[in-house]
Amino acid sequence: MDGFARKVERFWEIFYQHDGYKKVVTGLQNTVYIAVVGLALGILIGTLIAVIKVLPKYSKLTKALNGFCDFYVGLFRGTPIVVQLLVAYYVVLPLLGLNLPALSVCVIVFGLNSGAYVSEIMRGGIMSVDIGQMEAGRALGLSYRVTMMKIVVPQAVKNILPTLGNEFIALIKETSVVSFVGASDLYTAFNYIGSNSYEFMVPYLVMALIYIVLVMLIALMVKVMERNLRKSDRSN
Amino acid sequence: MIEVIDLRKSFGEIEVLKGIAITIKAGEKVAIIGPSGSGKSTFLRCLNCMEDPTGGAVIFDGVNISDMSVDINVHRRRMGMVFQQFNLFNNKTVIGNIMLAPVHIGLSELRRKKIKNIFITIGNLFRRNKKPLYQINSTPAKIRQEARENALRLLRRIGLEDKADAYPSTLSGGQKQRIAIIRALAMNPKVMLFDEPTSALDPEMVGEVLDLIRQLADEGMTMVIVTHEMGFAREVATRVLFMDDGKIVEENTPNEIFANPKNPRTKEFLSKVL
Ligand SMILES: Nc1ncnc2c1ncn2[C@@H]1O[C@H](COP(=O)(O)OP(=O)(O)OP(=O)(O)O)[C@@H](O)[C@H]1O
Ligand SMILES: [Mg+2]
Numbered sequence: 373m374d375g376f377a378r379k380v381e382r383f384w385e386i387f388y389q390h391d392g393y394k395k396v397v398t399g400l401q402n403t404v405y406i407a408v409v410g411l412a413l414g415i416l417i418g419t420l421i422a423v424i425k426v427l428p429k430y431s432k433l434t435k436a437l438n439g440f441c442d443f444y445v446g447l448f449r450g451t452p453i454v455v456q457l458l459v460a461y462y463v464v465l466p467l468l469g470l471n472l473p474a475l476s477v478c479v480i481v482f483g484l485n486s487g488a489y490v491s492e493i494m495r496g497g498i499m500s501v502d503i504g505q506m507e508a509g510r511a512l513g514l515s516y517r518v519t520m521m522k523i524v525v526p527q528a529v530k531n532i533l534p535t536l537g538n539e540f541i542a543l544i545k546e547t548s549v550v551s552f553v554g555a556s557d558l559y560t561a562f563n564y565i566g567s568n569s570y571e572f573m574v575p576y577l578v579m580a581l582i583y584i585v586l587v588m589l590i591a592l593m594v595k596v597m598e599r600n601l602r603k604s605d606r607s608n
Numbered sequence: 609m610i611e612v613i614d615l616r617k618s619f620g621e622i623e624v625l626k627g628i629a630i631t632i633k634a635g636e637k638v639a640i641i642g643p644s645g646s647g648k649s650t651f652l653r654c655l656n657c658m659e660d661p662t663g664g665a666v667i668f669d670g671v672n673i674s675d676m677s678v679d680i681n682v683h684r685r686r687m688g689m690v691f692q693q694f695n696l697f698n699n700k701t702v703i704g705n706i707m708l709a710p711v712h713i714g715l716s717e718l719r720r721k722k723i724k725n726i727f728i729t730i731g732n733l734f735r736r737n738k739k740p741l742y743q744i745n746s747t748p749a750k751i752r753q754e755a756r757e758n759a760l761r762l763l764r765r766i767g768l769e770d771k772a773d774a775y776p777s778t779l780s781g782g783q784k785q786r787i788a789i790i791r792a793l794a795m796n797p798k799v800m801l802f803d804e805p806t807s808a809l810d811p812e813m814v815g816e817v818l819d820l821i822r823q824l825a826d827e828g829m830t831m832v833i834v835t836h837e838m839g840f841a842r843e844v845a846t847r848v849l850f851m852d853d854g855k856i857v858e859e860n861t862p863n864e865i866f867a868n869p870k871n872p873r874t875k876e877f878l879s880k881v882l
Contacts, residue, residue: 508695513685
């Protein structure tokens with residue numbers, strides 16, 4: 373146990389006196405930033421895809437759009453996110469001649485990736501809304517698009533909020549790979565501390581604890597939200 | 609007001625409506641009766657093109673609305689529809705349900721006029737004879753205010769003013785259906801289409817809904833109503849259609865058809881339900 377106390381001491385030294393905590397704070401910020409903006413992008417993209425996929429398939433255009441969406445979803449669900457990050461950063465960007473900061477690339481890739489997952493969640497949500505809601509809107513002379521956006525999608529979102537919470541948790545966890553393209557997150561922060569203290573046990577232990585606490589906090593938030601929604605179902 | 613010409617509807621291979629022809633005049637109250645699966649709902653839903661006919665035509669106020677090139681949304685605004693399952697918008701309050709369509713349509717018309725005016729103004733720079741602009745004598749706030757007042761007036765009429773801010777999930781079936789009816793009325797429809805408006809209700813709530821429909825009938829509203837309430841059809845309708853197997857088998861005044869049915873299938877049906 374004496375060895376462990378020594379390790380904690382070493383960790384504390386780098387963490388506190390050598391500004392390790394600043395890196396941890398930045399890492400934490402990046403993790404949350406990538407997950408939050410990524411999910412927001414994902415919800416936008418996912419809703420768009422879901423709406424396209426439930427569209428009646430009369431015209432060539434909707435069929436073509438549908439095909440494209442299938443391709444997109446298949447692509448992003450069929451490859452690991454690390455691969456997507458690496459390809460985006462080291463293949464696509466250079467080919468396009470663009471120069472974006474690693475963090476922005478991460479946000480975009482996580483947004484695109486989660487868009488593919490959210491689209492499936494959202495499609496289920498839209499299909500769970502009673503068809504009568506769409507019919508009532510159309511019978512009042514509202515267009516398909518307006519009824520979808522004002523009536524169906526809001527109800528779909530409410531139905532899938534818990535699932536979206538889980539998607540957020542998944543994103544938080546997946547952000548742990550962004551250092552592959554040089555963005556700094558919790559892993560880079562604790563790796564820095566480890567390398568400077570020549571000991572990795574305590575830093576990685578603390579890192580694991582931070583992830584656990586973060587995930588538990590979000591899960592708690594989702595649960596509270598869910599309970600409030602159910603309450604409003606009954607008493608409004 | 610509505611002219612139906614050789615209306616046909618197939619779902620895939622199955623022909624559900626097999627050539628229906630009927631003219632409905634303003635002020636008429638047409639009741640449709642018939643066995644389950646005979647195509648009553650499908651026929652009613654073809655009248656406002658919720659189902660697109662696969663043959664024939666539906667002429668509403670001189671316009672062939674079954675033609676795919678007309679903007680069906682514009683015409684549906686003049687045809688109220690009431691469903692068996694009420695279909696109130698679950699994510700809106702009662703007053704939100706009633707105001708949604710009038711406000712949305714008012715606002716989008718206002719926006720359209722404003723955009724047109726911009727183009728006319730630009731065009732006028734190059735015109736010798738200036739084109740007049742559209743008169744805009746409304747504002748979004750005014751549109752909302754008017755829709756709200758109208759909604760409250762309708763709610764007062766059915767005695768549910770105090771429910772204005774409640775959500776549909778807290779209402780009884782009878783309340784929901786009466787609100788669904790005034791939601792349709794808020795669009796000032798020329799005709800109301802009812803598809804078994806009381807079939808999903810507990811028996812003690814049927815009366816309040818039928819009372820409201822009866823009031824509308826007395827005020828002269830044109831209506832088409834699919835119903836299993838034979839007593840109500842007899843009392844309110846000016847004409848009763850008996851449908852079987854995708855066709856109108858018999859039509860007559862309620863007194864004649866109930867007292868003295870001519871077609872054997874009508875006789876058989878009425879003997880079962882009366
Ligand atoms: N969307 C659809 N797809 C396929 N078949 C349909 C569809 N809608 C209705 N049908 C069929 O068309 C026939 C007529 O249905 P419809 O609902 O018009 O009957 P109905 O007279 O209203 O009966 P009920 O009294 O039970 O309401 C039925 O056999 C039904 O199965
Ligand atoms: Mg029916």
